[in-house]
Amino acid sequence: MRNSFLFYLYHGGVEGNRLDGVxxxxxxxxxxxxxxxxxxxxxxxxxxxxxxxxxxxxxxxxDGGPSRAFSDTDIIMIEEDFNMLKDLFVADGDGLPRSLVEEEAKFYRQILSLFSLPTESLVQMLMASSEHISDSVNSKKYGQRYLGDAHTLIRVLCHKKDREASKFLKSHYRLPPSSGYDEGAGEDSSFSSPLVADIWKRSASFRWSEKGQSSFRSIKKRLQEATWR
Structure with missing residues (x-):
């Protein structure tokens, strides 16, 4: 069940690999x-x-890798699948109590909601939280994340099928563009959104603390080696 869930779900696209398949x-x-x-x-x-x-x-x-990049339309379908998964465990009243299922799902729904935010908002949140990046990129369990966690925000941007997100990641972190865009699209350093362009310029001149610089190097290296290989 683990393999069919992790390696099938949304691999190569959402519409043809939805939850109802597993x-x-x-x-x-x-x-x-x-x-x-x-x-x-x-x-x-x-x-x-x-x-x-x-x-x-x-x-x-x-953490699904470059074969998974989600557009706004995809997120609507993913939200439907998320509700479908909850209903499976409630089982029309024969499964877990609805209140328990909803309580456990609350944090994960908040993470899912990040994908619906404009790229500008995600970038602003990322820049505000960057000083809190720790060196243990892969040591956190999801339950220990929070919505302003830089690790989470970077991963959302990495899997967001959005040209502005891809340009920001390539320009600021030297990460490859998301699977929704070819390498050539990332070469253009201009941003269609003036707000993203302004945030990028300000972030480029931001004076990171020694801890912040070390943390950025760590997270960038691990994302390049793991998430995008």
């Missing part, structure tokens, strides 16, 4: 698990599977 397998696994365990621990076990599913879903969105 839901039957999910449903079978949940039924098998519930049939093997005592009712007294059913909710505890299924809740653990729900949490793991949420982390897997976010891995696809934030």
């Amino acid at each position: 839901l039957p397998q999910f449903d079978r696994v949940l039924n098998d698990v519930c049939g093997l365990i005592d009712d007294t621990i059913r909710d505890l076990v299924v809740s653990s599977i729900w949490k793991a599913s949420l982390e897997g879903f976010m891995w696809v969105l934030l």
